[in-house]
Amino acid sequence: MERIPILKMGDCLLVTVQVDMHDQMALTLQDDLTTRISQTKAKAVLIDISALEIVDSFIGRMLGNIAGMARILDAQTVLVGMRPAVAITLVELGMSLPGVRTALNVERGMDLIRMSPANRSRHDRESR
Amino acid sequence: MPKPASSKLSEVLLRYESDILATWMQLQLSAVKHRGDLIKNSDLREQSARFLELVREGVQTGDPNVQSGAAWAATREMLESLSRSRAKLGFTPAETASFVYSLKAAIFERLREEMGSNPQALVTEIITASELLDVLGLLTMEMYQKGREGVIARQQQELMELSTPVVMLWDGVLALPLIGTLDSGRTQVVMENLLQRIVETGASIAILDITGVPTVDTLVAQHLLKAVSAARLMGADCIISGIRPQIAQTIVHLGVDLGNVTTKATLAEAFRVALNRTSRRIVDADFQASTTGA
Numbered sequence: 001m002e003r004i005p006i007l008k009m010g011d012c013l014l015v016t017v018q019v020d021m022h023d024q025m026a027l028t029l030q031d032d033l034t035t036r037i038s039q040t041k042a043k044a045v046l047i048d049i050s051a052l053e054i055v056d057s058f059i060g061r062m063l064g065n066i067a068g069m070a071r072i073l074d075a076q077t078v079l080v081g082m083r084p085a086v087a088i089t090l091v092e093l094g095m096s097l098p099g100v101r102t103a104l105n106v107e108r109g110m111d112l113i114r115m116s117p118a119n120r121s122r123h124d125r126e127s128r
Numbered sequence: 129m130p131k132p133a134s135s136k137l138s139e140v141l142l143r144y145e146s147d148i149l150a151t152w153m154q155l156q157l158s159a160v161k162h163r164g165d166l167i168k169n170s171d172l173r174e175q176s177a178r179f180l181e182l183v184r185e186g187v188q189t190g191d192p193n194v195q196s197g198a199a200w201a202a203t204r205e206m207l208e209s210l211s212r213s214r215a216k217l218g219f220t221p222a223e224t225a226s227f228v229y230s231l232k233a234a235i236f237e238r239l240r241e242e243m244g245s246n247p248q249a250l251v252t253e254i255i256t257a258s259e260l261l262d263v264l265g266l267l268t269m270e271m272y273q274k275g276r277e278g279v280i281a282r283q284q285q286e287l288m289e290l291s292t293p294v295v296m297l298w299d300g301v302l303a304l305p306l307i308g309t310l311d312s313g314r315t316q317v318v319m320e321n322l323l324q325r326i327v328e329t330g331a332s333i334a335i336l337d338i339t340g341v342p343t344v345d346t347l348v349a350q351h352l353l354k355a356v357s358a359a360r361l362m363g364a365d366c367i368i369s370g371i372r373p374q375i376a377q378t379i380v381h382l383g384v385d386l387g388n389v390t391t392k393a394t395l396a397e398a399f400r401v402a403l404n405r406t407s408r409r410i411v412d413a414d415f416q417a418s419t420t421g422a
Contacts, residue, residue: 080363084323087361088316096357103363104330 004029006036011043012113013075018051026062033066037073044113045070048106050081060095067100076101076116080109136249137239137257141184144238149180152234159230161223167214175210180231182206187260194263207264208271215275224272228265232258292318294325301402302331302364303395307340315351319358326364333402334359337395339370349384356389365405367391369398 002025007014013036015029033045047066052059067077080103082090090097103109141148153173156162182203191199207228214224235257243250292314297303302325304318322334336352338344344352356366369392371379379386392398403409 079361082361082363084320084327084358084362087323087358088319090361091319091354091358097361102361104326104332105363108330108332108363 003032006032008036008040008042012110013037013040013042013045014048015045016048016051020054021052021059021062023058026059030062030066030069034069034073037070037075042075044116045075045077046106046109046113047077047079048081048109049079049086050083050105052086053083055086055089057093057095060090060093060097064095064097064100067097071099076113078103078109078112080104080106136243136253137235138184138187138190140238140242141180141187141235144242145180145184148231148234148238149177151237152176152180152231155230155233156227159226161226163219163223166217166219175227179203179206179210179228183231183260183264194260194267203264204267207268208274211268211271212275212278215272215279219272221269221272225265225269228261228268232261235261288314288317292321294321296325296329296331297335297399298403298406298408300330300332300406301335301399302326302329302333303335303337303399305337305340305395309343310341310348310351312347312351315355319355322355323358323362326359326362331364333365333367333405335367335369335395335398335402337370337398338368338375339372339395341370341375344375344378344384346382346384349379349382349386353387353389365390367398367401369393369395 002019004015004017004021004025007016013033015033019025021029036042037045045066047063049063063079067079070077078101079097082102101112103112153176156172156176157164157169186194186200186203189199191197194200194203210227211224214227236254239250239253239257243253287308293305295303295305302322304322306318308314310318325331326334336355338352341348352368356368359366367390368386371391371393390398390401392401400410
C-alpha cells in the first residue's frame with residue numbers, strides 16, 4: 001500500500017506529500033505520524049503539501065486533526081507550500097485551519113520552527 | 129392569402145424607392161435629433177438605402193411576422209448591427225429609434241400622393257405601414273438595449289481587472305488597495321491575485337487597504353476575512369488598513385468580529401507594523417547622522 005514517507009531531521013519530522021492524497025492515505029499518515037512522534041519525541045512536524053492539488057473537506061479536516069494530535073503529543077506543526085487554489089478551496093469550505101501554523105515554503109517553515117519560543121528557550125538553556 | 133393592402137404598399141415601395149429614400153434622407157438630416165457629429169452623411173445614406181431595400185424585400189414577401197419570420201431575418205440582422213454600432217458611437221435611445229420612425233413620414237407622404245383620392249384605402253395602408261415600422265422601431269430599441277448591456281458588462285470586467293492591483297511595497301510586503309464595493313465575484317479575483325503574488329514574491333505580509341471601499345457590511349467583512357484566512361494558509365499575515373471612522377462604527381454596530389486580524393487606521397501605520405514584523409525599521413536620516421557622526 002502507498003505510504004507517505006516521514007523523515008526525521010533532528011527534532012523535526014518532515015512529511016512531504018508528493019501525490020494527491022486519498023482518504024485511506026491520510027488515515028495511514030495520521031497513524032504513522034502519531035506513532036513516530038511518540039517514538040522519536042520530535043518537537044516539530046513540518047508537512048509540505050506543495051504537490052497537493054486537490055483537497056476536499058475530509059483532507060482538510062485530516063490536516064487540522066494531525067496538527068491537533070501533534071500538539072497534544074507536544075510537537076508543533078507547520079503546514080507549508082499550500083497552493084493558492086487549495087487555500088481558496090479550504091476557505092470556501094469554511095476550514096481556515098485555526099491553530100495550524102503555516103508558511104510559504106519548506107525553508108520558511110524551518111525558520112518558523114527554529115524561531116518558535118519553545119525551541120528558542122531550549123536552545124538558550126543548552127547554550128548556557 | 130395575399131392582402132391587397134400590403135401589395136399596394138410593396139408596389140409603392142418598389143416604384144418610388146429612390147424618391148422615398150430622398151425624402152427620408154432629407155427628413156433625417158433636417159431633424160432636431162440628427163447627430164452630424166457622430167455619423168457621416170455618406171454612412172447614413174448607405175444605411176438608409178440598405179434598410180429601405182430590406183424593408184421593401186420584406187414587404188414583398190407578404191410575411192407579417194417581423195419578430196421572427198424568416199423573410200425578415202436580414203432586416204433584423206441589419207438593425208441589430210446598426211443599433212449596436214450606434215450604442216457604441218454614443219447615440220441616445222431616442223436618436224437610434226428615430227432612424228426607423230422617421231421613415232414613416234417619408235412613406236406616408238408617398239402613399240398620400242398615390243392614394244389621396246381614396247381616403248379609406250389610404251388609412252388602411254397607413255395603418256399597415258405604421259404597424260410594420262413600429263415593430264421594427266421597437267426591435268431597434270431592444271437591440272440598442274442589448275448593445276448597451278454588452279458595453280456595461282465589458283466595462284464591469286475591465287473595472288474588475290483594473291481595481292484589484294497587488295503592489296509590492298517592500299521585500300516581502302505586499303499591499304492591496306481595494307477600490308469599490310466588494311462582492312463575492314470580486315473577492316474571488318482579489319483573493320486569486322493576492323495568493324498568486326504571494327507565491328511569486330514570497331511575501332510574508334499583505335496589507336489590505338480598504339480606504340476605497342465605500343461601505344463595509346457583514347458580507348463585505350466576511351469576504352475580507354476569507355481573503356485573510358486564505359493568505360494565512362499560504363503563510364502570509366494580513367493587516368487591514370484604511371478603516372475610516374464611520375466604517376469602524378458600522379463594523380462594531382453590526383457586531384462583526386474581525387477576529388485576531390491586525391487593523392490599522394492608515395496604510396502608513398500598517399506599513400510600519402509590517403516593517404517591524406520583518407525586523408526592519410525606518411529611522412530619521414538626521415537622527416542617524418547625528419548619532420553616528422558624534
